[in-house]
Amino acid sequence: xxxLLPGPLVDDTWLAxxxxxxxxxxxxxxxxxxxxxxxxxxxxxxxCPGWAARHLPGAHHADLTGDLSDPDAPHHFAAPAPDALAAxxxxxxxxxxxxVVAYDTGxxxxxxxxxxxxxxxxxxxxxxxxxxxxxxxxxxxVATGAAEAAPAAVPVTPVPRPELWSDIEEVAAISRGERPxxxxxxxxxxxxxxxxxxxxxxxxxxxxxxxxxxxxxLDETGRMLPRPRLAEKTGELxxxxxxxxxxxxxxxAAGAALALTLLGRTDVSVYDGSxxxxxxxxxxxxxxxxxxxxxxxxxxx
Numbered sequence: 001x002x003x004l005l006p007g008p009l010v011d012d013t014w015l016a017x018x019x020x021x022x023x024x025x026x027x028x029x030x031x032x033x034x035x036x037x038x039x040x041x042x043x044x045x046x047x048c049p050g051w052a053a054r055h056l057p058g059a060h061h062a063d064l065t066g067d068l069s070d071p072d073a074p075h076h077f078a079a080p081a082p083d084a085l086a087a088x089x090x091x092x093x094x095x096x097x098x099x100v101v102a103y104d105t106g107x108x109x110x111x112x113x114x115x116x117x118x119x120x121x122x123x124x125x126x127x128x129x130x131x132x133x134x135x136x137x138x139x140x141x142v143a144t145g146a147a148e149a150a151p152a153a154v155p156v157t158p159v160p161r162p163e164l165w166s167d168i169e170e171v172a173a174i175s176r177g178e179r180p181x182x183x184x185x186x187x188x189x190x191x192x193x194x195x196x197x198x199x200x201x202x203x204x205x206x207x208x209x210x211x212x213x214x215x216x217x218l219d220e221t222g223r224m225l226p227r228p229r230l231a232e233k234t235g236e237l238x239x240x241x242x243x244x245x246x247x248x249x250x251x252x253a254a255g256a257a258l259a260l261t262l263l264g265r266t267d268v269s270v271y272d273g274s275x276x277x278x279x280x281x282x283x284x285x286x287x288x289x290x291x292x293x294x295x296x297x298x299x300x301x
Contacts, residue, residue, distance in 0.1 A: 004099050005126045008115065008261050009224060012138045015101055015128055019057065025094050025150075027062040028055050028132075029114040030104040031077075033251070035197075042199040042276075044076060050105060056135060057143045060092045060150050062102070062114055067091070075276040077113070077249045079165070082121045082158035094123065095153025103128035103135070107222050109214060109255040116254040116270060120165065121158035127258060130223040137221070166244045166269040168277055172284070174244060175208045182240035183209035186252040187275075194288030199248055200279040204286035206246065211290065212237075214252035217259045230259050246271035246278075 004023050006014065018024055030047030044065055051061040062068055067088040070078040080088065094100055100118055102111035102125060111127045118125035128135065136142060174181035185205045190196025192211040194203035205211070217233060219225055225233065237243060243260065245253035250272045260268045278284050 003124050005101075005124055008119075008126050008258060009129050010101060010126045011129050012135045012140060015056075015135075016138075016140055023097060023099050025092065025098050025100050026056050026059040027092060027094075027100055027102050027114060028059050028104065029062045029064055029102045029110040030106055031064045031110050036199045038197050039203065040199070040201060041197065042076070047105070047110070052144070052146050054132065054142045054144060056103065056132065057141055059103075059143075062092060064110060064113060068114070068117070074280070075249065075273050077251060079117050079120065079250075079272055082160045083155075085117060085121055086155040086158045089118075089123070090153040090155040091150065093150030093153050094156065096156055098153065098156070099124040099126075101126050101128055103131045105132045107131070107215060107218060107255075108224070108258075109251050112254040112258040113251050116164065116257055120161050121156070122161060123156055123158075130221055133222055164269055166271045168271070168273055168284075171206065171244060171246070171271050171278070175206050175285075177208070181242050181244050182237065184212050184237070184243055184245050184256065185209045186212055186214040186245055186247040186256040188213050188215060189290075191248065193290045194286075198275070198279075200276055202279045202282075202286050204288045206275075206278060207285050207287045209246070210236075212256055214247065214255040214259075217256060224259060224262065227262060230263055234260060234263065242267040242269065244269050244271055246274040248275050250274050 028051045032045040034043050046063050046065045048061045070080045102114040104110040115125045115127050173179040174183055185192045192205045245256050247253040250270050253270045257268050257270055
């Protein structure tokens with residue numbers, strides 16, 4: 001069956017025209033992750049209260065701090081095992097034949113994280129460009145209050161795509177130059193170079209990685225930059241393969257993965273544990289300072 005979704009990114013016009021399609025499930029993936037006030041300050045919370053206050057009509061809240069994370073993992077926001085993820089999605093009305101549009105109120109990174117998790121078990125999914133802000137800016141209606149419970153769904157049969165994830169040993173081998181690949185850190189600049197407080201025990205980036213802040217791939221309204229501009233921003237990665245993205249917990253990395261996917265890249269993976277897992281082991285090295293990914297639109301010096 002031909003997919004309903006036109007690609008990994010949809011705009012508010014497309015979504016408004018398809019909102020009543022029974023195949024489509026809309027999920028608000030917002031979570032709260034305030035900037036750390038000091039090293040080790042990891043605070044996160046569900047975005048469910050905000051969803052109850054204002055959400056797209058018919059949307060349900062996908063809790064990436066709860067049902068849609070692995071409670072037994074040693075780091076936050078870990079992707080659940082495929083069968084556990086399928087069961088959690090079924091409780092949100094996502095079943096066989098469903099397609100998902102994810103959105104958030106945090107610049108798209110949470111929606112991209114959910115999109116990546118769904119993609120990793122072969123569930124058709126897309127991200128609403130600009131999220132709730134873009135929807136409201138277009139004058140489209142919002143709903144308030146807790147939505148009706150999602151109808152029971154037959155869980156999807158997950159078809160895992162393990163190539164979309166990288167683990168700590170693969171990352172370590174790339175960092176040491178023992179296997180091909182380019183490590184890309186999607187944290188803001190202060191998180192990458194160690195100049196800003198971190199949620200974790202140690203500051204810095206994984207040796208050998210370059211900086212590509214995920215937020216820098218969005219325009220001032222929170223929408224993804226046009227493809228030509230994305231190509232300029234990521235130009236120096238054009239000859240790099242494969243690409244392994246990381247951040248603090250695999251969230252901003254998913255936003256960068258969305259941008260690269262829009263450019264047609266199929267050799268991208270996300271290091272799920274990211275710096276939270278890496279920094280816990282004192283034997284894993286971290287570096288400070290700056291090694292930027294040069295914007296290809298800028299003249300060479």
